[in-house]
Amino acid sequence: MTVVAAVWSALRTVRDPELDEPLPDLGFVARCEVDPAGGARVELRLPTYFCAPNFAFLMVADAYDAVAGVRGVTRVEVVLLHHFAADVINRGVAAREGFVASFDGEAAGELDGLRADFVRKAVLAGTDRVCRALLAEGVDAARLPGLTLGDVPAGPDLDRLRRRRNELCLPAGDEDALLLDPVTALPITPSEAKRHLAFARLTRTSMEANSGVCRGMLRVRYPRIQEEENTG
Amino acid sequence: MYTKDGEQYFVVDAHTHFWDASPENWVEGQEEFAKGWIECFHAYQGLGPKETHWPIDRFQKYSEELMMHDLFEAGHVDKAIFQPTNLRQWYKNGFNTTEADGALAERHPGKFLVNTTFDPREGEEGLKAFEERVKRYGAKGVKLYTAEWRGDSRGWSLKDPEAARYLEKCEELGVKNVHVHKGPTIWPLDKDAFDVSDIDHVATNFQGLNFIVEHVGLPRIEDFCFMATQERNVYAGLAVVVGGLMHARPKFFAKVMGELMFWIGEDKLIFGADYAIWEPKWQVEGFVDWNMPEDAELSDFAPLTVAQKKKILGLNAARLYDIEVPPELRLEQETEVEPVGVQQP
Numbered sequence: 001m002t003v004v005a006a007v008w009s010a011l012r013t014v015r016d017p018e019l020d021e022p023l024p025d026l027g028f029v030a031r032c033e034v035d036p037a038g039g040a041r042v043e044l045r046l047p048t049y050f051c052a053p054n055f056a057f058l059m060v061a062d063a064y065d066a067v068a069g070v071r072g073v074t075r076v077e078v079v080l081l082h083h084f085a086a087d088v089i090n091r092g093v094a095a096r097e098g099f100v101a102s103f104d105g106e107a108a109g110e111l112d113g114l115r116a117d118f119v120r121k122a123v124l125a126g127t128d129r130v131c132r133a134l135l136a137e138g139v140d141a142a143r144l145p146g147l148t149l150g151d152v153p154a155g156p157d158l159d160r161l162r163r164r165r166n167e168l169c170l171p172a173g174d175e176d177a178l179l180l181d182p183v184t185a186l187p188i189t190p191s192e193a194k195r196h197l198a199f200a201r202l203t204r205t206s207m208e209a210n211s212g213v214c215r216g217m218l219r220v221r222y223p224r225i226q227e228e229e230n231t232g
Numbered sequence: 233m234y235t236k237d238g239e240q241y242f243v244v245d246a247h248t249h250f251w252d253a254s255p256e257n258w259v260e261g262q263e264e265f266a267k268g269w270i271e272c273f274h275a276y277q278g279l280g281p282k283e284t285h286w287p288i289d290r291f292q293k294y295s296e297e298l299m300m301h302d303l304f305e306a307g308h309v310d311k312a313i314f315q316p317t318n319l320r321q322w323y324k325n326g327f328n329t330t331e332a333d334g335a336l337a338e339r340h341p342g343k344f345l346v347n348t349t350f351d352p353r354e355g356e357e358g359l360k361a362f363e364e365r366v367k368r369y370g371a372k373g374v375k376l377y378t379a380e381w382r383g384d385s386r387g388w389s390l391k392d393p394e395a396a397r398y399l400e401k402c403e404e405l406g407v408k409n410v411h412v413h414k415g416p417t418i419w420p421l422d423k424d425a426f427d428v429s430d431i432d433h434v435a436t437n438f439q440g441l442n443f444i445v446e447h448v449g450l451p452r453i454e455d456f457c458f459m460a461t462q463e464r465n466v467y468a469g470l471a472v473v474v475g476g477l478m479h480a481r482p483k484f485f486a487k488v489m490g491e492l493m494f495w496i497g498e499d500k501l502i503f504g505a506d507y508a509i510w511e512p513k514w515q516v517e518g519f520v521d522w523n524m525p526e527d528a529e530l531s532d533f534a535p536l537t538v539a540q541k542k543k544i545l546g547l548n549a550a551r552l553y554d555i556e557v558p559p560e561l562r563l564e565q566e567t568e569v570e571p572v573g574v575q576q577p
Contacts, residue, residue: 195574198494201491205453205454205487206451206491209453212480212484213451213481216480217275217276219278220274
């Protein structure tokens with residue numbers, strides 16, 4: 001694999017924490033280049049000038065870390081374009097400063113808690129995905145609270161759900177409950193199941209609708225994006 | 233009023249603006265923000281049908297004649313409610329102020345309701361000025377923009393003790409409808425900018441007020457629905473849901489409408505076109521024509537009835553604002569319907 005291809009695949013591990021989708025899939029990577037000396041330059045773009053600076057910071061910092069870990073990369077530059085806080089974010093990430101130091105006086109804490117909140121949402125959304133597949137196969141909804149992850153057919157949706165549960169240190173083995181509370185890690189009881197599944201469905205709808213709005217806005221902002229899609 | 237298939241719909245557009253974002257109105261030194269703001273709005277317009285897109289110069293500043301035409305001649309709107317957004321930090325005369333809206337409304341009696349706004353960071357003086365504006369324009373509602381910048385401050389919270397004083401004043405003056413925009417760049421930056429927990433807090437403390445969450449908390453619909461199921465006085469403003477999803481993302485529009493009907497219910501959904509981001513014409517016509525598609529993924533949701541659409545397009549807002557609805561446009565039986573939802577075990 002060439003170094004630039006390796007950088008692209010590293011970028012595929014970086015997600016918009018809010019949308020739970022890889023940056024290249026969302027069209028957020030405007031440019032990715034590696035010079036002969038191993039200097040990597042990645043340019044990121046977002047759907048609006050006022051996209052939330054905390055999520056923007058996480059994406060730029062995560063992209064920096066992912067690219068810095070690629071074999072053959074000697075120097076990393078990640079640049080957020082066309083954003084009201086771009087200068088502050090780019091400088092802060094390049095200097096390896098945290099969020100609080102970058103936004104002097106405007107932020108009271110780092111972003112770990114925020115990130116965890118959104119991984120919990122991703123767990124709920126992922127739960128809806130695998131449960132819908134089970135229901136489509138004819139599994140009775142009343143049986144879901146008694147099932148384990150091992151009862152779910154293998155596939156990318158299950159892999160993704162396991163990864164998100166692992167990120168939160170939630171049990172993610174074959175013998176672990178399919179339905180669990182992403183905050184307490186306790187299995188969902190049969191009496192709680194209906195409400196839990198309804199919220200899982202709602203959370204997925206919310207994240208996917210949000211993703212749809214973001215993709216739509218990005219295309220309006222960068223009209224050339226359609227022709228660029230599926231490159232890299 | 234809109235008539236389709238023999239049914240007559242009384243239309244209240246509960247979210248409209250008369251703004252000036254032209255370069256002449258940009259504050260020196262803040263041009264990047266003033267430009268970025270209106271371009272962001274303009275990108276939202278891109279989610280509507282192509283034939284309704286405007287060039288940026290018209291979008292920055294449109295005429296009174298155009299607005300009157302788009303709402304009342306072409307757009308089927310019976311009453312429109314102004315929701316101001318000051319943004320004086322970026323725009324010299326403000327972006328869309330109570331005063332500009334009020335002046336337009338006074339030139340067209342009977343067409344508009346003028347809401348005002350407040351900012352608790354303005355203290356005692358602001359409280360007095362707020363009362364004067366309420367009396368001057370007969371406001372029955374406010375539009376709050378908690379993310380508004382002011383000096384070094386990047387916004388405020390409804391939980392702030394200063395905000396409680398203003399909400400008490402709302403109760404005293406009969407300003408019973410509190411529209412809250414949830415938007416980005418709120419302080420502190422490390423928190424989720426779209427967090428709706430402050431609305432939960434004040435909805436519990438101020439039972440006499442109605443809280444209308446604009447854009448249904450998008451992109452946090454799940455948090456909004458969770459909160460709204462616990463508070464009887466929380467409503468969903470549909471601006472952006474209809475304008476931003478119905479045309480551009482019809483499948484998600486169906487899912488979001490399904491969820492809102494499920495959790496919030498037909499009596500608490502309030503239509504707003506969000507002019508001039510989107511014109512009301514295609515939204516009103518499209519919503520009346522729309523229904524829940526036949527799709528296994530949507531099987532949890534029932535189709536919408538004509539009566540439900542009438543409530544959402546106008547009758548619900550008319551109830552909140554005491555707008556007189558002509559007898560022939562009312563529903564035969566006014567009944568409040570609980571959302572389906574799922575009760576706590």
